[in-house]
Amino acid sequence: MKTSKKIISGTIIAASMLLLAACSGKSASSAGAKSYDRSISWMTTSELESLDPATAGDTASEEQIANTYEGLFRLGKNSKLEPGVAKKAVAAKDGLTWTFYLRKNAKWSNGDPVTAQDFVYAWKRQVDPKTASGQVNNYQGIKNAIAISEGKKKVSSLGVKAAGKYKLVVRFDYQVPYFKVVTAISLKPVDSKAVAKYGKRYGTKSAYAVYNGPFKSVGWTGSNLTWKLVKNPDYWDKKQVKLDEISYSVQKTPSTDYNLYQSGKLDAALLDTQAAKQLKGKTGYTVLTMGNTTYLTYNFKYKMFRNVNLRRAISLALNRKQLISTIGDYNTQAKSFSATNVVLEGRNFAKYVESHDAAGNKYLDVNKAAAKKYFAKALKELGVKKLSFNLLGDDDDVYKKETEFIQSALSQTFGSKLSVSVTNLPKETRLSRQSAGNFQVFLGGLTSDFPDPYHFLSYLTTDQPYNFGKWSNASYDQAIKASLTMDKDKRQAALLKAERIIADQQPITTLFHLGQAWMIRANVKGVVFNGEYPDFKHAYAVKN
Template structure:
């Protein structure tokens, strides 16, 4: 190993929004939380389940009761022991409607979670209990084949009740108003700044296998700036875009990473009732040539999506085929201007309008600027009577506006939390907190409910298949591109774990080689 174990990392247009695992909704916040905190399991390379705070797991015969034995040498960075009660407190806090966690829905399947989230039962009735300091029992309302993967996701991490209550509403708003039980501790994040660091946590139970002493991180919005910083040795990783990727295609330091992240156009049907018209949404989607978009506009290795569930996320256990390919609805990502114009005219007539004036909100990163310029240009060029004004915002502000429903059209992005189609499909049900555009379809809701509640694998996959076909046919949103991450990477960085779903980067075992 190199004498200096310092890594200089960067983000491309993404700032942290919170370090509170009950409230985090974005990839960068979750990445920082997942490297500075730890749950029952860690998710290793290729989504392998690895020990975290749990040393032993016993599953009942009906697969509805999990009993975890916790390690007794796990500590928070303030020296407090990590106990079973820390999990009980955290989970109850997250599903409590007063917390307003957008991820409370992912607890569905744990006993009483749905009723608690709906305000119909007390959080104390959640199916989790501490049997002493180091034994935790979780009771499910149904078997969940992906339950162990969920336990490696940050919304299920423990919280030190004493610290949460000490900081109150300020908990997680800065790196100093937090406590950490993971490989690293956050430092230097004051809530709004774009630079921070992860430093090795000397209270971590497995600190002898944490090699990096410090990870300096910063938000670099311009890929040109990032590339120049990499070239000058000031960054060990820099994200590239478009022409840069083509320029560096023969560079051994270029790494192209597949992702489960989908960029899509979301229509706010609550704010603009006309967008509830299926023909208008279909017309907008049909004006977009995704091959042109990924190959010539983005040019960074992004691929054409088949639908809302991303390519390569999951394989049908019966057929062995990729779920996205097997259930693709051709029209969902087709390019047909003639058909678009026809549907547009019919849709306008149905809603009693001759024209529409809309805003398109998007991030201020290079990729999102390119996406929005293409979408805006195509829609206004091909659809008579449509005017669009662009609203460009920093990532954090766009996310806040989208969450509040303060948009008309928005270029959004979603990355699966675990390697199963339901992680994508679940967010577009009528009552899901991530369904910002308020698209609603009763058949879709019923299929997702079936998938969430059945114990029959064939029934489950058939229901998810039907749901994917419904959202594709109805154009509940318009898939644009499936991301890859093109980056320049210092070849001395070894041991980094990367997964396409859930936690992107796990730095626990990473190190700088000589």
């Protein structure tokens, strides 16, 4: 689940749950009464690391993999599950065995058929400690997966097998009701023949990989900043792919990408905060809500943070709307830990939590009078007259604005009774300190690997390695455990209970769901975002 990257995001990670309209013209053809462009120009903010699903750990690479590889399922608009390589999936009554029936017309871009053995090979390769994949956590629940990744069991013991050329059987240690969603985001197959051919070079260039998704990668040499996604003629559903190519370039400076957008050389441009303010309301201005929640984490080894009234007081003192106005109003106030792209049984879970938990939200809106009362209770319970702590954050401009805002808000509310110092460090340094538990409070974020509430909520269970604050709550742990059921009603109730415990106990203080502001041309349609990166399978551009 690439937690080393995602759990500490907080500023820039791609995307949202919506359908866009955008693009400019290149080569054209007609369809019916309308004329369509067959190519668009897109951008990303960083270089690619790899086109190998097992080793890619950066968002830019994963964006390419999402469009060039296809797993058992796909995510469509609003995170709705759609068939991928699998035509259907059947779960056993106990939920511990799933059988996936694969379509026989799925092919790799070299003409090889996509088979059940390709999934077996790829999954065993990813959990193998020798591969050192950053996505091992996505295999949680598959029999022996984590033990294998830790070197405690043999790779051959992984609970997956090919029962024939087009039938894949997966066994689990416990029920994983969200597994189909995981297969739509991760757990991609690879062609073992291609991996054998290229060896360690596999995925280090466009030419050193084969693809089974809607597009092929063309022109990436391993270090250059431009390449293309080209329609894959061997893709089983190629009739639904309308674009012939997507020209990609790396643009690290928002002012530069916007200039390219204005000159017609880019069809989409990421905006910085200042540009977003200036261009809001203009044609093409688009806000993408991403699968990220930014929040404060308290370190429970310190006695003061084990006091629930102090945590409630801090939350009540923060005016999240003012914070969002400071850093960019394309962000949205968080009233759930689960991000805005998270879906449960076809329903936006973040909105569901907010609408069903009005009472529990009382600590999530600014109320300085109440904050002072809870703070006074905390001081009395702790037996002290004043408190002080350090707030840790990254050293980029956005983080600095956020930590300064929090420091100022707490100072204005509690005066001399609370002293907050701020330490802004390079991201990697902050990461290291947070992982080692060397902090009092840190500001960070979590981005979803797959849009199911369990992904977010499981991070706060006792003994979870990414529960950096070491909070422990038996009722919460039980709710998360109870959510691992195939009973939809019981699962929904358990996950809602977990969100309510977070809102009430404030083991973390959620602040906002991350957004991005873009300029996107008004004539491309069908680009789907589900919290991380664009999916171009159904994208098309109406010719101006």
